[in-house]
Amino acid sequence: MQSNPTAQHVKRLLQADRLFGVDSVPVPSVLRMLAEHGATGAPVTAGGSVSVESKRTQLDVLDRDQVKGCEKCGLCKGRTNTVFGDGDANARLMFIGEGPGFDEDRQGVPFVGRAGQLLNKMIAAMGLKREDTYICNIVKCRPPNNRDPAADEVIACTPYLHEQIGIVEPEVIVALGAPASKMLLDTQTGIGRLRGQFHDYHYTNLSGEVTSISLMPTYHPAYLLRSPQEKKKTWDDLQMVMKLLGLELPTR
């Protein structure tokens, strides 16, 4: 008997919706272990040598002393708040979008609007909590009417992002959407071709060493709200990230 492709398609979308719509998921054993600083006693430090307190302090100082009063590009004129970053300074997983929207500008926190709620569900589907990850954007001030950041704005603001990455030193970066993916990978290739595979993000760490982090481009949650049929592809990308991090994949 031939399978019904429409039924299969609907089933896949329902699965993706369920995965991104879960209210709670079992915390994988590896995460429980990490939350307790490991059965081996090893600190949950991606870089291995810098304490989480030191990382938190470095991020706080960068935000307070440089970003909050920054006027390096024209985006400072329309902002209510700068939006620096949110989450675990020691995170193994970092999400990077292109810039704050209306709700983020009002609250000074990244990904808190409808797209942020979907991102939270995506993170929950991975068996993580938002606070297990680090979330930020390329530009720290809201572009007017939520347009993509302009090249001069990206150039002005990326030193802050590079410092954030160097401090947190995540094991994996998920770039959310085309602007963030293209900027981080310095390419004009579209998100449809970039996603679905890991790329190397090269950067200089705080010790001055050039190193790389695995980067997975995927669709931005705001795009997924408009195009829910792409959730399945995003879930595929996130499962590749889970695998690389050694997280437990769902069996359902």
Ligand code: SF4
């Ligand atoms: S977007 Fe970045 S560079 Fe521009 S004013 Fe805001 S913090 Fe400064």
